[in-house]
Amino acid sequence: MQLGMVGLGRMGANIVRRLMRDGHECVVFDVNPDAVDTLAGEGAVGATSLADMVAKLEAPRAIWLMIPAGLTGTVVDEVSAVLDPGDILIDGGNSNYRDDVRRAAKLKDTGIHYVDIGTSGGVFGLERGYCLMVGGPDEAFARIEPILKTIAPGGGDVPRTPGRSGDPAPEELGYLHCGPSGAGHFVKMVHNGIEYGVMAALAEGFNILEHADAGITQAEHSAEIAPLEEPEFYQFTIDTPKVAELWRRGSVISSWLLDLTAAALHGNPTLEGLAGRVSDSGEGRWTVKAAVDTGVPAPVLAASLFERFASRDEDQFANQILSAMRLQFGGHQELPAGDVLEAGGEKAESSSRGQSETAGE
């Protein structure tokens, strides 16, 4: 079938390529004419404006927006102004599902169908296909199902779930009508919330492996930090790239994120050049807020989000407050210089401070 694509960044362009490979016809537009030209060179019909795109599509049309979430509101307004009743407007970006609910309500009287699609797949989507979570009216979903089928991964080599038989259901092909407007991005939001948690579980675990040599490396410790107890049990120098590779095979935690971790560690075993300041896009935040709203405990998902904040030093003031309190009740500086002598057969300047501090807390 025919699809108009607005926004030819990596995701938008690759979806167009995947569609054209499967025989669909794509009319494409981007504010950057070069991006349009490139895809036109690959077989797409280029458009010079939104109006031009609409003119080049036969009614009832389907137009997919693949643009930054911050711009979606404006573009939805612009596109819907030139569409006709019965046309379908798809937001495939990473919008907050709340915006979908609002936009669908706003478009209700125009007769334009609004469809929200959460897509997952990253840079590998062109080959692997994209997992599609769809929200919107039944009628619109039915009409765009042919293109969803193409964009989605299909059954591929994923083993069939025991108990399923017959023709594969849409979810077995990698796309699903999740519910009314907003449901697609809601499911995508939770997907990313889970992703944060899974990533954090892996990252924490590898950090523990990396510190399995604490009994060797922590021979010297500060007076203010609890010494390692039983160093004899932390004498391992674990080869984390090899372990990541190992766990890909037969282990309970084998997963695509582990595959990526193995690839990253194989290419850069010391992770040199990575500062460890971890960004977060909106979905993790929205997921935690949805959990709070609905009274669902989500300590793991929340902790994984807060770890990212802390990686960017957003915990700084809190930590200073903690140091300030310790200075008050213990009378200690952050960087202690020992000045008290204690019994015990030796001059034990620095550890004496640790003692008085903790005994006194």
Added chain:
Amino acid sequence: MQLGMVGLGRMGANIVRRLMRDGHECVVFDVNPDAVDTLAGEGAVGATSLADMVAKLEAPRAIWLMIPAGLTGTVVDEVSAVLDPGDILIDGGNSNYRDDVRRAAKLKDTGIHYVDIGTSGGVFGLERGYCLMVGGPDEAFARIEPILKTIAPGGGDVPRTPGRSGDPAPEELGYLHCGPSGAGHFVKMVHNGIEYGVMAALAEGFNILEHADAGITQAEHSAEIAPLEEPEFYQFTIDTPKVAELWRRGSVISSWLLDLTAAALHGNPTLEGLAGRVSDSGEGRWTVKAAVDTGVPAPVLAASLFERFASRDEDQFANQILSAMRLQFGGHQELPAGDVLEAGGEKAESSSRGQSETAGE
């Protein structure tokens, strides 16, 4: 090569089967003669006692224990008493790696090689193979490598990690020499710690999906519980079995644990019959303690462990303390019965209590 297997529960028996399929010779023993007979019927050499097993193996021997962790200490003592210098004693169970360190030290002067192997694979290991994390001396590892190769999954259909070439490394075949005694179970411990975190991330996420209809179902709320704000954004009835299936294809969180979740939800969409009292074996606990010992932040792994404790009501006294404090400062019962009238054009008994409680906190 030859291997003696002690303990013919599901794991031990299946490992023996996998070995025999590949041409290895197995001498087997279990306190349950029926278990021995079964495997003898499939081609193994049955033994009637540990001594009998030792007699039936050619030196230098390799004996694998696949028994409950609580019994391992005793059996290690029993077996090592009848072994000779140069023999290899393998603990393939789920021992605490600290016990490996202790046992290896104890056996050091006997000339018996002690090897610890963490195995992952669950009930699917017979077909999929088991992921093997090995600790112990180089020499012993080299000698048992042929059986490790057989038990492990091999390369299978897992795509090769970009950048790897040439003959596959052991970790690409599903087994790895992680370090000296204890290193195998240490890596397995962290594996399970991660597993807890991944499972919790999935479980929390599905719980949020399940509550996406809060705007429909929470129409009535208690005076003591914060009401749902903006119920218009929680109007989705999500089909969680379908979503689990969907995410298996092309999504960032595709993983074996997700496969299992999809299978579980397909077979039992309402999870009927499951009380939600979640057990924990030792590894999650050991992982958190190792993180604490080595000063590694592990909030996600710890939270996932504590969620399991709470699922078994181990939070009960803490929760009672919280209710008791609220009773003190707010003067409220857990189950309030309104008795105060407030302004606002209507009798607002119950919500008035909520007001005074929180305003007063």
Added chain:
Amino acid sequence: MQLGMVGLGRMGANIVRRLMRDGHECVVFDVNPDAVDTLAGEGAVGATSLADMVAKLEAPRAIWLMIPAGLTGTVVDEVSAVLDPGDILIDGGNSNYRDDVRRAAKLKDTGIHYVDIGTSGGVFGLERGYCLMVGGPDEAFARIEPILKTIAPGGGDVPRTPGRSGDPAPEELGYLHCGPSGAGHFVKMVHNGIEYGVMAALAEGFNILEHADAGITQAEHSAEIAPLEEPEFYQFTIDTPKVAELWRRGSVISSWLLDLTAAALHGNPTLEGLAGRVSDSGEGRWTVKAAVDTGVPAPVLAASLFERFASRDEDQFANQILSAMRLQFGGHQELPAGDVLEAGGEKAESSSRGQSETAGE
């Protein structure tokens, strides 16, 4: 000075009493005429309607609403409709500060000053005074300062902070102009967020004390639950009511919430009759959402909120998912019945299950 009070629940009535004791004149209204009569009998001027109250106050007026948050929006509209420019409308309830921002904006052109006050003090406020966090225009704050001074605790017997001298600042007397509209309830919101965290820290700690006898009581354990390691270190039967009392004196964690805990435990050492289903009002939720919005890590505050959700079994579906996964990969029921025999010199039915499950994970 003169104040109109709308809402004569416990908080509103006690604030009126505290004001009258100090010579202020109060006009009072409630939908419940009995509540009005009671306070009229103690010296207040009773009003029969909002309009009657406004008529009985001299302009420029100050009216304080002490009503359930759910009703505040309506009553603000009703009262502001009968007020004159220059009058002050105070919301002293537990509103979301976002509502204050919205209401102040809405009233901006009317000339009515909107003031939001977060109050803390609980049932002890009548005697102790209420801690007052005020948001709104400077002019309005200045005009109501006399009544704030009366309602607040004053300096009392709280030792002066080192370094402070001269006349006490407002914050030393228990009230503070925190900023423009919404700032009062914002600070109150964070106050309650902290309160959740402090309460949880105490509750978790007492729960650990309560389980210090695990080495005595956990002699028998399930095959599915990790056994207590080193039971010799958990042989204490701690008298928690006495410990709570003890810590009130000289300890670093002495606090009012600890005082309340001591009182609760002294009166009801086993906390009998408390189900441990812990309510939460909105502030804890709003605090976590504010942390998420502003990118501030708040794992402790979030965990304390989620513990409350879990106390009300909102973790149920997540826990069922966990059990369902374990059933899948381990092949185990939640309530295992042993059926496999293992080596080790004894029939070890139940522990064999634990072994195979964890070794196989």
Added chain:
Amino acid sequence: MQLGMVGLGRMGANIVRRLMRDGHECVVFDVNPDAVDTLAGEGAVGATSLADMVAKLEAPRAIWLMIPAGLTGTVVDEVSAVLDPGDILIDGGNSNYRDDVRRAAKLKDTGIHYVDIGTSGGVFGLERGYCLMVGGPDEAFARIEPILKTIAPGGGDVPRTPGRSGDPAPEELGYLHCGPSGAGHFVKMVHNGIEYGVMAALAEGFNILEHADAGITQAEHSAEIAPLEEPEFYQFTIDTPKVAELWRRGSVISSWLLDLTAAALHGNPTLEGLAGRVSDSGEGRWTVKAAVDTGVPAPVLAASLFERFASRDEDQFANQILSAMRLQFGGHQELPAGDVLEAGGEKAESSSRGQSETAGE
């Protein structure tokens, strides 16, 4: 009564001073002769060695060790070698309660009574008194009760808990016999675990207050970080030193730790000079491990401990792993430089990256 004090750091010296003020006789020793001379100048009997101290005390003796935990084992051995049956040996430092259990067992046959005392009070103990948590045999507790009474704060001006009457119980005077050997340090350990949680709750809350101006300061944001939604609700510049002072009066969270926070912020409102690298002594770690051992959920206490680890950058490798994964699946650098143009009426280089990354996850 008579007491020997070994270790004249700040804590030990101040306890001696408090005892002498109340008429007790103290024999004192420290490896630093100056420390001995100072206290001798204030009325104590100086000793030149442990043997000299023992000689100067009448049997049955009581000797209090106030030395760094790392030295306690050695000194306990040295002192017990020169003591007689019936003598009491007190460890008042911050030992792990497990060491008490071991030491008491070791001394059992010598007839020397071993007593462990957890002390809390910090630098203010000389004036305020020390909260004393005591473990050990009944007989020994009874004999040293006179000195405990002196060292403890006494009833002071702490209001009596409702329902208590008659002569004050020991816990109302600030000391308590918590149980057999180890119970004192066990209770102290949990005390400090709670302290970590309370401190973290306060620190997180103040951090949120500090970021209440995010709507003003976060006008510009990175493409990789979720933008602040609804900046109109984060327009407050909160004076945190004043808020800390305010909450000391009448609020639910008034506490000694809040008093200290107020003092710290008043003296140093921007917390200049504090790096925010927060130390932790052993007790917080031991508390979390005890919770894990006994199956008690302690997410708040654990999170507060992990925050301290993270403040010292112990999360670094985990964060690098997270960045490495994001680089893999999103193809993004940590510090993105926009290079893709998107539709929407404007050049949107940087946000296009944010879009493709999250839409693709």
